[in-house]
Amino acid sequence: MDNLAQILPGTLDLLILKAVSLGPLHGYGVLLRIGQISKGALLIEQGALYPALFRLIRQGLLKATWGTSENNRRAKYYELTAAGRKRLREETEGWNRLAAAMGAALKATPEEI
Amino acid sequence: MKLLSSIRSILEFVFQRPRVEREMEEELRSHLQIRADELERQGLARAAAERQARVEFGGYERYREECREALGSRLLGELMADVRYGLRQLRRSPGFTAVAVVTLGLGIAANTAIFSVVSGVLLRKPPGRDPDKVMMVLSIDRAKGWGDNPEHPVSAPDFLDWRNNSHSFEEMAAIAPWGDFTLTGHDEPEHVAGTRVSANFFHLLGANPSLGRTFAAGEDEQGRDHVLILSYELWQIHFASDPSVVGKTVKLNGESYTVVAVMPASFKLLDFPTQVWIPLAFDTRQLGPAGRQSRSFFIFGRLKPEATADQAQAEMSTIAQRMEQSYPEADKGWEAMLMSLQEFLIQDFYIRPALMMLMGAVGLVLLIACANIAGLLLARGAGRKHEIAVRSAMGAGRGRLVRQFLSENILIAIAGAGMGLLLAWWGINMLHAAFSYNEWVKSLEFGIDMPVLIFTIGLSLLTVLLSGLVPALQVSRSDLHGTLKEGGRAGGVGVSRDKARRVFVVAEVALALVLLTGAGLMVKSFLEVRSANPGFNPRELLTANVSLPSSKYGSPSQQAAFFQQVTEKLRSLPGAVSVAAAANLPLTAEAGTVPFSIEGRPATTPKERPQARNYAVSIDYLRTMEIPLTRGRAFTNFDDQSAPPVALVNEAFARRFFPKEDAGGQHISIETEVGASSPWREIVGVVGNVKDYFGQPGFNPQIYVPYVQAPSAEMTLVVRTKGDPAALASTVRATVWSVDKDQPLGNVMTMSQLIEARGVAGDRLMGELLGIFAGLALILAAVGIYGIIAHGVTQRAHEIGIRMALGAERAGVLRLVVGEGMRLAAFGLLIGFAFAYPLPCLFGAAFEGFSVHPSWIFVLAPALVAIAALLASYIPARRATKVDPMVALRYE
DSSP: OTTSEEOOTTHHHHHHHHHHHTSOEEHHHHHHHHHHHTTTOEEOOGGGHHHHHHHHHHTTSEEEEEEEOTTSOEEEEEEEOHHHHHHHHHHHHHHHHHHHHHHHHHHOOGGGO | OHHHHHHHHHHHHHHSHHHHHHHHHHHHHHHHHHHHHHHHHTTOOHHHHHHHHHHHHOOHHHHHHHHHIIIIIHHHHHHHHHHHHHHHHHHHOHHHHHHHHHHHHHHHHHHHHHHHHHHHHHSOOOSSSSGGGEEEEEEEETTOOTTSOSEEOBOHHHHHHHHHHOOSEEEEEEEEEEEEEEEESSSSOEEEEEEEEOTTHHHHHTOOOSEEOOOOTTTTSTTTOOEEEEOHHHHHHHSTTOTTOTTOEEEETTEEEEEEEEOOTTOOOTTSOOSEEEEOOOOHHHHSTGGGGOOOBEEEEEEOTTOOHHHHHHHHHHHHHHHHHHOHHHHTTEEEEEEEHHHHHHHTTTOHHHHHHHHHHHHHHHHHHHHHHHHHHHHHHHHTHHHHHHHHHTTOOHHHHHHHHHHHHHHHHHHHHHHHHHHHHHHHHHHHHHGGGSHHHHTOOOOOOHHHHHHHHHHHHHHHHHHHHHHHHHHHHSOHHHHHHTTTOHHHHOHHHHHHHHHHHHHHHHHHHHHHHHHHHHHHHHHHHHHSOOSSOOTTEEEEEEEOOTTTSOSHHHHHHHHHHHHHHHHTSTTEEEEEEESSOTTBTOOOEEEEEETTSOOOOGGGSOEEEEEEEOTTHHHHHTOOEEEEOOOOTTOSTTSOOEEEEEHHHHHHHOSSSOSTTOEEEEOOSTTSOOOOEEEEEEEOOOOSBTTOSSOOOEEEEEGGGSOOSEEEEEEEESSOGGGGHHHHHHHHHHHOTTOOEEEEEEHHHHHIIIIIHHHHHHHHHHHHHHHHHHHHHHHHHHHHHHHHHHHTHHHHHHHHHTTOOHHHHHHHHHHHHHHHHHHHHHHHHHHHTTHHHHHHHHSTTOOOOOHHHHHHHHHHHHHHHHHHHHHHHHHHHTSOHHHHHHOO
């Protein structure tokens, strides 16, 4: 487990939005998708996903419908709303700016000062 | 968007909690199953896979709780906490809570009840289709005879000319209301109120019968007019709701009529109470030249869709002017006036000014209630400044503080509104019962008027919210540091906020004074009118109304003989002291005014002739009513049809028309019947003045004639009794029936009951209601003053403690606190007096005959308010002196 990165607070919502933006998913599917797109590098405790999903629903960023999973289980499927898509775009930009800034800052050498 | 979905989520969570919970549970379980399926595929046994899935999921219960929170339970939780906190706060000050809730409740209830009744009466639409298009056309006497209204019904020839010459109306119809008929052919003869109507009357109103058909064209012609329409009420009571009544034959005044329809219960015209409608066929006399002066028909017209009331009025004025020229004898000085039916029904009802005044009164009560609430809440808010500052310093956000204050005040508002609703419902029922003095008002149905209820509750909510917001906002704006340092005493000495409270005290005192003065004037007027000597002795009199059917008693001599016989028989009853019959009774407004001529004075046109109230009475009338004979003689048995015509006049008559000479021996001629040649009557005596109607300011000239010389089919029997007159009622009935078993008796009641029914009740109700509202205002104002001053005292406990510790006398402290309250009250009284002073004038303008000497009211009302204010400041002042200085100093 030590080789898995703990995710930063606040980034879970962004990851969920991103995962769902690639196609409707049920809860477990969201976890699998995050694992897949982060190449298994990000750790999320499975249960922690659900409060985040419900919060996003309440904020109107996600919508949910009941459907049937590939192995015939009844499951709730999530997809992005228009507001969710917009939020994903904004947050992605924000994250990229932050990451770039952090990356640049951490790469700084004594010569550059 | 976010807000919307938040609200939806919270609402779902609140109202569909089981479903939301179930779905959440199902989703989490489905997750575990899917994961377990996958683990199973990787080679684990099912049980092991499920256990593994559970472990990987993490703290199941914890996440479920977090999910709930994410769904909106946190907001809900905060709200619940606010409500719980609010309830606790309110419970901690039960006095404040009770006063606030009761004040709100009373304000809301008084307004809702009165406004509901007002809109039920004043804004009620007449029945039928598109009632706004239905107009009444009236004749207006340009010269308006004294003591009379200028509006008159219309004569038959005038009506026909109007109908033929006007183009603004789709159709016009005439009615002759207030007919008295005897319905027989069933078990008991019954007195019914009938209205004769043009055949197109129902079509004009657009009113459909619930059974049968309304009158057909042509049925208002002589010979075809023996058809009749029943009111719902008569059909229900007299015909036992018989559905096959249409087509049956009944006897009305001895003649056969065929029932063609039953009108629905909702078909009611306030002014024209009717149990049967029969066609109106004008006879030759009504259509003749003399008929043009006999104005007795009410004219309805339905405006064409494109015509306005103003256009129609202009057209009718032109027509009326033409008719003045064509028929100067009858129509000179007469105009035509239009009025919507709705307006007509209300104005003729004489209740508009009364209702308007009640509305004003309850409006004041609501204002006082709002001022009260605002004052109380502001005072309370100021007192909690310290608490708010502490909470704020500990991190409570401004929004959170406001929300908490609001939820507390909303609780008060909800409780107040609930109480108001209950009281309003009760009040409307009570008003309805109180209105029962009049059959036709009794038949109205009142309900709580929704817009009014919403308005009053809205207004109270607004007051509560605004006055609740102020302290929360003020504190969050103000310097926390300062407030905390002052140690909570700031509320008592803060000058600007104190000013607001002072303003409320002053306003409340002023409003209470205005209301109390108004109520005092009404009550005094009522007492004055009631105690005024009517000129006769109304106690121990029994009255019974007899209306003889023309079929049986067609000739005047038959009518006279009947009443002769009945009065003879009644006189021999052991309980009867004296018996008389009269065509109309005093104090009941029954006697009409008639024009007359005086022999030897220049002949005048009918319109310029003097007028007097005309009473046709039997011998013994003066003795029975105990009206004094001041000069000459009373009527005797010799004054019959064959004897020379005679008359009595009252002193007002003698003084006005014969100021210098003796009225006795003079001759007058009364035009009781248009066109009939009126004989000269010799005035044989002068009698005391009698009030014609209840509340009459002075005395009018009156003429009495012996009824045998001017017989009438409708008379009232009057019996002066030994002891309780009501006890003789059944004997009187039996006596009349022993003369004619088919003769119905209407309204057997004592004179006091009759007076009560004809006028007193309305005045009394008005006085009582205003009295109630004034009392309410006084109590509310006193409570408001008490609340504010008591609060001030609590705030100043520290200061008072210091004063007393430094040796201030109890009396001094008392003077200090009471003095402050009384200074404010005095200021309020001054302002209130400025508004109350013109009230007698205003009332005089609103109510005919209202004249009250307001002297003692202008002393009593301020005195009452002052006493209330004194008490309201004395009680907290006394409490202040009881404060132990040590406790006060340690306070906070």
